[in-house]
Amino acid sequence: EVQLVESGGGLVQPGRSLRLSCTASGFTFGDYAMSWVRQAPGKGLEWVGFIRSKAYGGTTEYAASVKGRFTISRDDSKSIAYLQMNSLKTEDTAVYYCTLIDYWGQGTLVTVSS
Amino acid sequence: QAVVTQEPSLTVSPGGTVTLTCGSSTGAVTSGHYPYWFQQKPGQAPRTLIYDTSNKHSWTPARFSGSLLGGKAALTLSGAQPEDEAEYYCLLSYSGARPVFGGGTKLTVL
Numbered sequence: 001e002v003q004l005v006e007s008g009g010g011l012v013q014p015g016r017s018l019r020l021s022c023t024a025s026g027f028t029f030g031d032y033a034m035s036w037v038r039q040a041p042g043k044g045l046e047w048v049g050f051i052r053s054k055a056y057g058g059t060t061e062y063a064a065s066v067k068g069r070f071t072i073s074r075d076d077s078k079s080i081a082y083l084q085m086n087s088l089k090t091e092d093t094a095v096y097y098c099t100l101i102d103y104w105g106q107g108t109l110v111t112v113s114s
Numbered sequence: 115q116a117v118v119t120q121e122p123s124l125t126v127s128p129g130g131t132v133t134l135t136c137g138s139s140t141g142a143v144t145s146g147h148y149p150y151w152f153q154q155k156p157g158q159a160p161r162t163l164i165y166d167t168s169n170k171h172s173w174t175p176a177r178f179s180g181s182l183l184g185g186k187a188a189l190t191l192s193g194a195q196p197e198d199e200a201e202y203y204c205l206l207s208y209s210g211a212r213p214v215f216g217g218g219t220k221l222t223v224l
Binding site: 046061063097099103106 | 115150152154159160161162165171201203205212213214215216217218
């Protein structure tokens with residue numbers, strides 16, 4: 001059974017950093033691209049970015065709204081994907097989902113507020 | 115960046131049929147956009163219903179189907195059930211590998 005479990009969310013002040021983790025199980029993690037999607041309170045889904053598998057270079061793509069501030073990485077030995085969020089803004093407040101697109105985690109809430 | 119458009123809200127009667135659509139500001143939606151459809155109920159994570167235009171997962175109820183219709187991706191629900199009341203999102207992929215979600219359709223079964 002595929003499982004994706006996000007962790008690391010919480011309350012953080014504007015301008016600070018936070019790192020989210022996505023622990024995966026039930027599939028060969030290294031074979032798949034991993035994506036992050038967020039949802040601001042009462043709003044729709046917004047694609048944040050993804051990291052390709054090593055077979056496809058392990059490269060990353062980001063939404064314009066987070067490019068240069070957020071970094072996605074992966075540790076295939078631990079089956080974990082990371083979302084490093086720097087220079088956080090109040091508009092980054094959202095539930096952050098780790099997803100294979102066909103499978104989704106339950107999300108972790110990030111609140112950016114002073 | 116492309117804009118993906120969906121109906122903000124739709125209503126369907128129990129047992130009825132409704133079609134949700136997903137359009138692109140760049141032109142006609144094709145199979146090359148690999149359309150996905152997701153269902154999200156309040157307080158829950160999204161659930162993938164349809165991938166690559168019309169393919170279903172094992173958990174996708176048979177009453178849901180995906181297609182291309184009039185230059186858009188479409189999700190048709192035939193025989194709506196009360197539990198189908200939810201928000202539905204589509205996702206399109208574009209060259210350059212930056213996918214875009216639609217704004218979502220709030221479906222009411224009433």
